[in-house]
Amino acid sequence: MDSTIVILAICDGISYAALVFLVSVGLSLIFGVLRIVNVAHGSLYAYGAYMAATLSLLVAPISPWLTFPALLVASVLVGAIVGGLMERFLLRPVYHLEEVLQLLITFAVFMIMDNLQRMIWGVQPIFAAEPVKLLPNISILGVNYTSYQVLLLPLVAVITLFGLRYFLRYTLAGSIIMAVTEDREAATAIGIDARRVFLITFIIGASLAALGGALASPTTSLVPGMGTDMIVLSFAVAATAGLGQIEGAAVTALMIGLARAFIIYIQPELEVLVPYLIMMLVLLIRPMGLFGVNRVRKI
Amino acid sequence: MMRSITRLGVAAVAAALLALPAQAQDKPKELKIGIATFLSGPASVFGVPAKAAAEMIAEDLNKKGGIGGVPVSVSFIDEGAGGEALVSNYRRMVQDEKVDVTFAAISSGSCGQIAPLAEDLKMLNLMWDCGASSILEAKKYRYNFRSQANGTPEMLAVLVYLLKTKPDFKTIAVVNQDYAWGRESWEIFSTALKVMKPDVKVVAELFPKFGAPDFSTEVSRLLALKPDVVLTTSWGGDLDTLVRQAGQRGLLQQSAFVLGIGESSMQRLGKDLPDGLIIGARGDHWFLHPEMKNDAAFKAFNEAFKAKTGSWPIYSVYHMQQAFSAYQGAVEKALKANGGKWPTREQVIDAAEGLEFKGWGRGVSLRPEDHQGLESQLVGVSKTAPGYDFKVLDDMMIFEPKSITTPAGMKSVDWLKTLSPDFVKMNVPTFKHGG
Amino acid sequence: MSGRLVSRLIIAAAIVVAAVLPIILPSWATLTTLILAKGIVVLGIIILLQAGQVSFGHAMFFGVGAYTIAFWGRYVGPGDLLLFLLLGPLIAMAFGLLIGLFVVRYREIFFGMLNLAFSMVMWSLLEKLYAFTNGADGIRVARPTLAGIAFTPEAFQYVLLYLTLGLVLVVSYGVQRYLDSPLGHMLRAIKGNETRLEYLGVSARKILLIGYVISAFLGGLGGVLVATAQQIATPEFAYWTKSGEFVFIAILGGIANAAGAFAGAAVFETVRFFASAQLANAWQLILGVVLIVIIMFAPNGLIGLRNRRKAQAEVRP
Structure with missing residues (x-):
């Protein structure tokens, strides 16, 4: 394998990893606090993408540069409205039930959202590529890349990673979330309103999924079913990293992104298999994930 | 046991009664x-x-x-x-x-x-x-x-069009969706290519997942490999994404693209589709069909x-x-x-x-x-035309079904192997857009 | 009239409906077969749920069963349904044993995730190994003979229906016996208090492994039946949404006993059947809403609805 391929594969791997990280870190965060695996996470990704495309197409005639804030606004809108409603009215009533029932609620939401998406946005592929076109291409070893994909996406991912770290470690709201993650009973005992923490966390996690979708929207066709594969992929990343692990999700996303890119250069037939194979192997060796910590099992 | 046999008998009688063909039809x-x-x-x-x-x-x-x-x-x-x-x-x-x-x-x-x-x-x-x-x-x-028609004449028409219009290419790569159509269309295309132009080298065979949202890595690889021709028989969102990502990064300009069933994406792709791509239509289907447009x-x-x-x-x-x-x-x-x-x-x-x-x-x-249905095939190239906010087809060839369809009783792959480089010399009428 | 008698009457009535309805409405023969066959798979999910474990990859055993008959047809030749009904579940069991050895070490979400990972690997292989599996289009399954007798298409759908109904009665009885046996009680103890189980000198892993292998067997059996009824096996059989469907059906029907699996499958398939016919654009929406309503208002499932009423009616010592 020559060095050109290595460099190209790294460029491809990073931009892919950036999107995967954004989606899976949201999933991980929600699990860490609410102990719920949100099957509808991929649907939030799809809604983020569709909403971003809708807003972009709306503001592009005014100024194409407005499409960048449109991506952000779309993700926050989807996170707050869809995520907020979902937590408040569908998940809150079932927190006292078994985990499997909570999980199935999110499965039902996934089916409903998938269906509604077709009703709202139709089935024809939608494309809103303005943001990619505005930024220049850069040439790496004679191969053209869009700076949107190799610079902007990784940049947003890194900002999100450090932003989340800062928020969780150095702000009051973040510390409260961390406290609930560490020990829910103790946190509520000292007067923390767990219900509000759950709502806020779910909205943040949902917004991150939507942000992943919004950032993907300028490079991909939006089609029915686009969220279905994203769900398992983000599961794979989150589980491989260890559920609830934020830095771990970043490292794992990068690992899966790079492995996938190299495989496409070397043995493209194995591409689909890569994330699941990695997940399977890691979980067999380290059940809690690469970065997960063993919790004491309660008797 | 006895009961279930009786039950079976009842079922069989009932089924037989219902399956009786209706006789003496009234309108x-x-x-x-x-x-x-x-x-x-x-x-x-x-x-x-x-x-x-x-x-x-x-x-x-x-x-x-x-x-x-x-x-x-x-x-x-x-x-x-x-x-x-x-x-x-x-x-x-x-x-x-x-x-x-x-x-x-x-x-x-x-x-x-x-x-x-x-x-x-x-x-x-x-x-x-x-x-x-x-x-x-x-x-x-x-x-x-x-x-x-079926995949064989559809692919054959596209291949003959390619060989007639760009006879000198040396390398080809394929990016198809990973499911039956993507695999089978490439099998037809590559089998025929091998007998009609044996010196062409296949430099990459990529079958990304059906419905893949991202082809960046495939595009990078093709940019590095620089094949003369890139074939894709993808459709729908997959094709739109591939064409746009390839266009954004100059791949459409570097290699000659053949979109096997691209007709269905032309209106959606709009101006993102450059001129000069070879486009098939799974039959002689085009809303400006040169022989029908005045009908x-x-x-x-x-x-x-x-x-x-x-x-x-x-x-x-x-x-x-x-x-x-x-x-x-x-x-x-x-x-x-x-x-x-x-x-x-x-x-x-x-x-x-x-x-x-x-x-x-x-x-x-x-x-x-x-x-099997015998249907003509229309293939053309994309072209900017006044009055349309998307590309239209130009230099269209319409292929007669008889010459490009597998004869009855033969398997497509066996038949394709019997073809020769002379096959390309068939006479096909060409039509200009608006002509 | 005691609750027990009512339950038995309801079950008997359900069996009669399943046996007779398709004679009156022939288009229901295959649908009823599919309902019953899926119910068999869901029985396996219910076994695991007794131990509090949810497999989000159970469709892989369903896929193994289906592809057993498909591969046989493709590489060996015509075969007999009795052979497939033996071979499919046995191969699924072998897979279950192999995978089970790994996954029974995990609990809850990790158990679910690891199962998901295994099933996604299997799905990717079925999709990718195009030369062997024909990829996403799947492999056609020819109509097999039964005990050497070849049936016409019309007769075969009834043969398959009554064969499936017979199998349902056998496996339901077997599963109910298993759940009521000491092994079944120990399985439930994994959910209740695993540590106590270990103190008793019982290996929780072994108990769970037995349950897992039985559930794999049921998955394989259902896979053979569905592939025969539908005359095809596709990678979709092993995809995660299919696994989700099975869990969905289990919760819908209720996990307290074997009847829940079939009640759930009947409601699920009937809703999907009618919704995709009458409201082709909204069948997922309808199923989703049904599921949410069931979970919110009847978390024990359809069978739970009746049991709850029973529990209110009679106070037991």
Whole structure:
């Protein structure tokens, strides 16, 4: 394998990893606090993408540069409205039930959202590529890349990673979330309103999924079913990293992104298999994930 | 044990009674057409326009007095709801709704499930859009017909067009969706290429997952490999994404692209599709068909479709028309052969064998030996044209079905191996846009 | 009238409906077969749920069963349904044993995730190994003979229906016996208090492994039946949404006993069947809403609805 391929594969791997990280870190965060695996996470990704495309197409005639804030606004809108409603009215009533029932609620939401998406946005592929076109291409070893994909996406991912770290470690709201993650009973005992923490966390996690979708929207066709594969992929990343692990999700996303890119250069037939194979192997060796910590099992 | 045998006997008797063919047909009040199409999932880019077309065509047909004086009604089932629902609903359509004919389906996978079922149920089925040639090559059916061409002539036309217009290329790469159509179309294309131009080197065979949202890595790899020609038979969102990502990064300018069934994406891609790409249409389907564009009825159909859905018709719409035309043709032919008395289903099927009919292109015929449809193929290149906010087809060639369709009784791959470099020399008329 | 008698009458009535309805409405023969066959798979999910474990990859065993008959047809030739009904579940069991050895070490979400990972690997292989599996289009399954007798299509759908109904009665009885046996009680103890189980000198892993292998067997059996009824096996059989469906059906029906699996499958398939026919654009929406309503208002499932009423009616010591 020559060095050109290595460099190209790294460029491809990073931009892919950036999107995967954004989606899976949201999933991980929600699990860490609410102990719920949100099957509808991929649907939030799809809604983020569709909403971003809708807003972009709306503001592009005014100024194409407005499409960048449109991506952000779309993700926050989807996170707050869809995520907020979902937590408040569908998940809150079932927190006292078994985990499997909570999980199935999110499965039902996934089916409903998938269906509604077709009703709202139709089935024809939608494309809103303005943001990619505005930024220049850069040439790496004679191969053209869009700076949107190799610079902007990784940049947003890194900002999100450090932003989340800062928020969780150095702000009051973040510390409260961390406290609930560490020990829910103790946190509520000292007067923390767990219900509000759950709502806020779910909205943040949902917004991150939507942000992943919004950032993907300028490079991909939006089609029915686009969220279905994203769900398992983000599961794979989150589980491989260890559920609830934020830095771990970043490292794992990068690992899966790079492995996938190299495989496409070397043995493209194995591409689909890569994330699941990695997940399977890691979980067999380290059940809690690469970065997960063993919790004491309660008797 | 005894009880279950009795039960079995009851069941068998009941089944036998219900399966008795209806004799001495009276003229029905209504002809029911059951249609399997994609209403959900990625392939709904074909299925939903085709559904709109079916409703439009049925309405129009009824205004003109229906088929043989009998009005038609249409009902739909969703291919996207999964195999179990498709099979159950198909049975329901046939056994409970008692449809007179079915049009099924879009995906070759669905056709593969429904064809033997239609045979079991003795139901006339027109495979109205699925393209796998193998379905009718592997087995001889009585009740299944294909009212359009199949993958072999579709790919062969595109390949001959490529060899005629760019005879000097040395390397080729393929990026196809990883499912039956993507694999089979490449097998047809590469087998024929090997015998017609043996010196071409295949530098990459990429089969990204069906519905993949991102082809960045594939694009990078092709940018590094610099093949002379890149073939893709992808469609829908996959093709749109591939073309846009390749365009954003200069790959469309570096290599000559061949979009095997790109006609269906042209309106969506708009200005993102550059000039000069070779584009196939799964038949002679084009809303500005050079031999049809001055036909008043054709123009009216296209305008009406555009008014109803906001887009010009794509090939799946024309395939739907062909299914209607084929059924209408078969019933009317059988009616005539039966001396004006309403024909039985078996008589309609006898009439369908060898039937010639016309959709919105050149005529189509149903080959009696194996029920394959013989249909012309139109291939062209993309071109900017005044009056359209998307690219249109130019330098169109229309291929006669006889020269490019596998002969009856042969398997496509075996037949392709018997071709030679001289095959390309066939005479094909060329048409300019607006000419 | 005691609750027990009512339950038995309801079950008897359900069996009669399943046996007789398709004679009146022939298009229901295959649908009823599919309902019963899926119910068999869901029985396996219910076994695991007794231990509090949810497999989000159970469709892989369903896929193994289906592909057993498909591969046989493709590489060996025509075969007999009795052979497939033996071979499919046995191969699924072998897979279950192999995978089970790994996954029974995990609990709850990790158990679910690891199962998901295994099933996604299997799905990817079925999709990718195009030369062997024919990829996403799947492999056609020819109509097999039964005990050497070849049936016409019309007769075969009834043969298959009554065969499936017979199998349902056998496996339901077997599963109910298993759940009521000491092994079944120990399985439930994994959910209740695993540590106590270990103190008793019982290996929780071994108990769970037995349950897992039985559930794999049931998955394989259902896979053979569905592939025969549908005459095809596709990678979709092993995809995660299919696994989700099975869990969905289990919760819908209720996990307290074997009857729940079939009640759930009947409701699920009937809703999907009618919704995809009448409201082709909204069948997922309808199923989703049904599921949410069931979970919110009847978390014990359809069978739970009746049991709850029973529990209110009679106070037991």
